[in-house]
Amino acid sequence: MAESISDGPAEALGAKLLDQVPIEITVSVGKARPLLRDLLRIDRGGVLPLDRRIDDPVELYIGDRLIARGELQEVEGAQPGQIAVRLTEVIDTVKGG
Secondary structure: OOOOOOOHHHHHHHHHHHHOOOOOOEEEEEOOOOOOOHHHHHHOOOOOOOOOOOOOOOOEOOOOOEEEEEEEOOOOOOOOEEEEEEEEOOOOOOOOO
């Protein structure tokens, strides 16, 4: 029978190390479903309509797991035009959403 480690020095060190690991979050603003013939004809300056409106919430994913929803907003400060996401909903990943 294997012993479990609980709140020992190794676990504390592991948690501290995990705090330093960067995570990539993908922000999805919508999906496009063009016909293949239209996609093959698209050129620079072309417009690809999405299935969402500009004021609809965006979805945040880690891998393929939905973790939150939010609203796009412009960041005020040193980098004009930079966007960010203001979270409006955080998905309870323990319960599965």
